[in-house]
Amino acid sequence: ANAPDAVLHTDAVQATCWQDLREISKLVDVLSVSAHKFGGPKGMGITVQRLGLEIDPLIVGGGQERDRRSGTHNVAGIMATAAALRATDTTRDAEVARVTKLRDALVDGVMSQLDDVVETVPRDKRVAGIAHICIAGCESESVLYLLDEAMICASAASACASGAMEPSHVLTAMGVDKKHSMGALRMSLGHTTTEGEIDRAISALVGVVRQLRRNKVKA
CATH class of the missing domain: 3.90.1150.10 (Aspartate Aminotransferase, domain 1)
Incomplete structure (x- = not known):
């Protein structure tokens, strides 16, 4: 995983309810989770990306989400995902x-x-x-x-x-x-x-x- 030019992505979708993602994210370049796995809305997700790592966006246009995914923000979905993640982390x-x-x-x-x-x-x-x-x-x-x-x-x-x-x-x-x-x-x-x-x-x-x-x- 530490080889030159190697990028390590971890599918942590199942981990959110059972492990502290702060520890996992330190070990990988990119980490992704899905909100519905921890009580959030379906269709929402989170990507944690190492600073300095550049990944080409799949959707281009308006430059939303720090140029990673263009398109109008789903504000309600974002807030619900954050609330669910906070509750999961607490309990x-x-x-x-x-x-x-x-x-x-x-x-x-x-x-x-x-x-x-x-x-x-x-x-x-x-x-x-x-x-x-x-x-x-x-x-x-x-x-x-x-x-x-x-x-x-x-x-x-x-x-x-x-x-x-x-x-x-x-x-x-x-x-x-x-x-x-x-x-x-x-x-x-x-x-x-x-x-x-x-x-x-x-x-x-x-x-x-x-x-x-x-x-x-x-x-």
Whole structure:
């Protein structure tokens, strides 16, 4: 990253709620975040650019936003983004602790009632708001369908590959066998998540997996 003429950009969209961007921004040339990830309006973003670094603008014209993006300022969006970022910065430590507790309760609740379930990432390496497990004996697509009927939102992949149904090449590279990776499940938590919702998600997921495993045995 420190090679001559190398520019390091970091997509920090997922980090804002969980890490102090002041520390991250010191290590990179350009950093970008999206407001909707920390409670701000959709369509708004922030770019942090190292002093002295020149980047050609994608939109030219009036020279707004320091010649980086021309066009009329979205003042309401800017103010809302700033307010959301300020609130996130103020409550981050408490929210990380609260959501981490809920996330671990979700995973523990599922694993205490179902066998052959593996945690994908060590707990001290996880983002607080993401629970990822792999369940043997059922396929992600079937689990998601039945969870959707129970009004539980989940995914079998990252948000940017939400339609993917093949075993994840990332899980394969991490050493997760196909028996488990075919049942990969990703669940997200946030500032609105409650203990009651965690209990309901555990109950729904355990019931879904048991149903699918029974059906598989009968078949």
